[in-house]
Each structure stands twice: as structure tokens, then as C-alpha cells.
Amino acid sequence: MSALFRLTLPFVFFLIVNNVCAYDEPVKFNNIEHEERYQALIEEIRCLVCQNQSLADSNADLAQDLRKEVYDMIVAGKQDEQIITFLVERYGDFVMYRPPLKENTWLLWFGPFLLLSLALIIAIIVIRKQSSSDYTEPDMDDNQKQRLAELLNEELGKGKDKE
Amino acid sequence: MIRYLLPLAFFIGLVVLFIFGLRNDPRKIPSPLIDKPAPVFNLPTLHAPEITIHLKDLKGKVSLINVWASWCAACRTEHPLLVDAVAKDKNLNLHLYGLNYKDKRADALQWLNQLGNPYIESAFDESGSIGIDYGVYGVPETFILDKDGIIRYKHIGPIDKQQLDTIILPLVKKLEAQQR
Structure with missing residues (x-):
């Protein structure tokens, strides 16, 4: 027991x-x-x-x-x-x-996407601006162009060994 | 010039936004009960368990319901202000009721004996169920009810002197002046 x-x-x-x-x-x-x-x-x-x-x-x-x-x-x-x-x-x-989802929670739900698209738009604008400004033809006359070509050839001819 | 100023303006805008954001107290949540009829209660009074107090008893006058408890440290901070405000109230505009929230009767009575009793009556909400109906989540809380028993204002946390003088008392006066 x-x-x-x-x-x-x-x-x-x-x-x-x-x-x-x-x-x-x-x-x-x-x-x-x-x-x-x-x-x-x-x-x-x-x-x-x-x-x-x-x-x-x-x-x-x-x-x-x-x-x-x-x-x-x-x-x-x-x-x-x-x-x-x-x-x-x-x-x-x-x-x-x-x-x-209602009027006063709209920003809460969609705010992050709003910010993301804003960031994307800014990024696209900045990238476009940079790429277009990088590749514009320099404003030179024929003599200057020739001089530039000569200089470049000279540099390339020298290669890596410098005096 | 604008390409340098634009980010700066953006940054200043963010800082301003943050300053406003930081000034808001995340603990203060807007109550959905504002401009709604106060939830009905029928509770024993703190001093006499056999007598009950009903929401109906508050109607007809602008009244304040202060949720308090003897275990609540912030209530201790707030309490002298309430005692003082009621003592100074010569016109008897302040109809201050207490909702003693999740407390022990003996502790609550002793608390009032020690610190003074500014309340016309305190309802004894031992289980806290009326507290849930009022959306209480941090004592002390204070509700202002108009003459029809509609909640017009809710204050979360201890009231300080400035809030009493600039928000609470003017609102009571304004509601008191309203015709039913």
C-alpha cells in the first residue's frame, strides 16, 4: 500500500x-x-x-x-x-x-514601396546623366585632334617603361 | 549649384521629420473610444462593497474618470496634483471619479488614507475587466466624459501641472458650458 x-x-x-x-x-x-x-x-x-x-x-x-x-x-x-x-x-x-488597410494606414502599408520607387527614379536619373556626360565628344578643332592622337600614340609607344 | 543644395535640403527635411518623430511618445496610442459613449460599468465602490456605482451616476455633469492603483508608482506622482486640483476647485466643476484598477481593497483604502482622497467615489475593478472595456493599458489614465457620457479626451500616464492647466481644466470648462 x-x-x-x-x-x-x-x-x-x-x-x-x-x-x-x-x-x-x-x-x-x-x-x-x-x-x-x-x-x-x-x-x-x-x-x-x-x-x-x-x-x-x-x-x-x-x-x-x-x-x-x-x-x-x-x-x-x-x-x-x-x-x-x-x-x-x-x-x-x-x-x-x-x-x-484604410485611409490612415495607407502610408504605413505603401510607404516603403513609395520610397523604393523614389530611390529607383533618382538612381535612373543620376545614371543617365552620368553616362551621357561621360561620352560627349570633346569640343576640339582638327589641329587639336591631331595633337591629341600624337600624344596618345607617343604614350602607347612608350608602353610601361618610363624614362 | 542645385545638385549640391538638393541633397542638403533632402537631409534637412529628414532631420526635421526625425525630430518630430522623436517627440512623439510611442507609448501614447490614440484611443478609438474618443467621441464614443463611455463603456457601461456597474461596480462596487471601493469604500462600501455593498454599494455599486453605475455609469448612469456620472451622467448630467462633466466628469473625469481617473484609473489608478496602489501598486502604480506613476499614480503616486500624479496623486498630489489631483488632490490639490479638487481642493482648489471652488466652483465644483471637477467631478473626479476613480477607477481602482486590479488592486487589493485594503491596499487601495490605505493609499487614500495616507495620500488623501480627491475622488467623489472610486469604483473597484478588481478583475480589470472594466479596464479592458476602457482600453486601459498603462495606469494612470484619465478620461473626460461630457454631460451625455461621451468620452471627449483620454490622457495616458500621469498628468502634470502644465497639462492640467492647459488641457484638462480648459476642456472641462468648455464641456461644462455646452448645452445638452
């Missing part, structure tokens, strides 16, 4: 500890689909206290509360859109890592 007790004790202990943790973080789902949605949602939602962390990453008090809120809503049968609307109504679009 006591051997059996000794054997089961760790399991009992494990269950208690498990329950204590679960009290804080109720992430037990009866339904795999719910669990996947929960995981996906808390990865997509920003913790407002530590703004560069998602709800899934953050240990802040508010993140715990909001995870619980998301959990409760999923278990209550709410759709993802309803949960997101709930949060956005309270905390604003900023709560989403991927805010919806």
Missing part, C-alpha cells in the same frame, strides 16, 4: 502543479481547432504594454488578462473577426500587428 502511495505521489504532485499553472493560463482546449485559432490570434495581437511583443510572447499583466479574454471568447464560440473587433474597439488598430 505504501509502495503504491510512493509511486503515485509524484503524479499527484504533478497534477497539483499543473493545475496551479493552469489557473493562471487556461490554455486547455477540448477542441484542436479552438486551440489553433487561439495560438494564431495571440501571435497576431500586440501587447500594448510591451509594444514589440505579441500577446503570446508577453508576460505583462495586461497580456495575461487579454489572453484569458481571447480564450474565453473562443470557448464561448466567438468568431475570429468578432474577437478582433472586440479588441480593436477598445485599443485601436495598433493592437493588430497587421492593421487593416
